[in-house]
Amino acid sequence: MTITFYSNFLNHHQLYFCQQLIEIIGEGNFHFVATMPIASEQLTMGYVNMNEIYPFVIKAYDNNDEYSYALKLANDSDVVIIGAAPSSYISERLNYNKLTFRFSERLFKNGTWHRFLPSTYRSIYKSYLAFKQKSLYVLCASAYLAEDLALVGFPKAKCFKWGYFPKAKVYKESVINFKSSSNTIELLWVGRMIWWKHPEDAIYTLDYLLKSGIQCHLTMIGQGKKRKEVEKFALHLGITEKVTFRDFCSEQEVRCCMERANIYIFSSGREEGWGAVLNEAMNSGCMVVANRCAGSTPYLIQNKKNGLIYDGSRKELRKCLDIVIKDQSLITTMGEEAYNTIVNTWNYRVAAHRFVELSKSFINGQEQNDISFGPCSYV
DSSP: OOEEEEESSOOTTTHHHHHHHHHHHOTTSEEEEEOSOOOHHHHHTTOOOGGGTOTTEEETTTOHHHHHHHHHHHHHOSEEEESSSOGGGTHHHHHTTOOEEEEEOOSOTTOGGGGGSHHHHHHHHHHTGGGTTTTEEEEESSTTHHHHHHHTTOOGGGEEEOOOOOOOOOOSSOGGGGSOOSSSEEEEEESOOOGGGOTHHHHHHHHHHHHTTOOEEEEEEOOSTTHHHHHHHHHHHTOGGGEEEEOOOOHHHHHHHHHHOSEEEEOOOTTOSOOTHHHHHHHTTOEEEEETTSTTHHHHOOBTTTBEEEOSSHHHHHHHHHHHHHOTHHHHHHHHHHHHHHHHTSSHHHHHHHHHHHHHHHHTTOOOOOOOSSTTOBO
16 A cells, blocks of 8 residues: 655654554655645744655655656555645546545634635635545544534545644653652643633633642743733732743653643634644643643543543633542543543554554445544544
């Protein structure tokens, strides 16, 4: 089997899945086509220019030979995955009804009314609706994508649960052993401090727990337009000595912070297509308090089992925090369950193996799998 993955550039959310595919189908049978160089903004945020490192990457933007080879792979490969890349790569293969998976976050991050805009509908038609009778299937890197597609007439039966798959660590000892041994509960928030990530929810969480008699400390990692506003909010509440602000850190430094943290606040709204930071926090054994509106939350979090879900409102956030206040032992048990979810199901190893088996079943005309949870399960 040959598989080619088309996207803008290779990053650490895709790398491990790609490498696992190579282990399964063999070197030379997998290629990743990067359609553009990595942006300087990503490099500033700590991303590595992986396009230049890994030999399985075809840089279609580099020269005519690379571009021509990328086009050839699009037609010759047994299976194609296409993410943030032009639809022109797959139009010909779909005319021949060759197996193709479109990988996407939700379509209507700014509201479902956008589907009525002519330009939006034209784009969706070219990417999805024109080929809905062909062998085009969708890997949903958002719990809300299938619903968005259904609104414009694309069948949910052709949609599978998917996501981003950063490195999934398997610890030799309990991940809980890495947590702070003091009586202070460590809270963590990581990301760009912009309006739709709602970093102020982390400050609110800290303040609410402190006022409830819980000894805790918050670390916030990231920069952005809301940084000063968030700092002022902490000052207004009189809790600045309980907050540590840090600028962007390396992937390794962030993981170290996650391993020490007891609770992770994942506050992003509907504009967050996925949010791989949730995978990483769960893999680090954090009990996560997660906004339901973010794309990854409904897939990864089973409410009150491996984390807590709120609807984005302060009222619902307080309800989640009250559960923790009433029984602090849940921080440990939910953190362990979160770790198990990533290690056992939502990781690149499982995703790659299930994807290959799913592709084989389509190619061989067999019945599809009956997986009920995790990557490649039906939405």
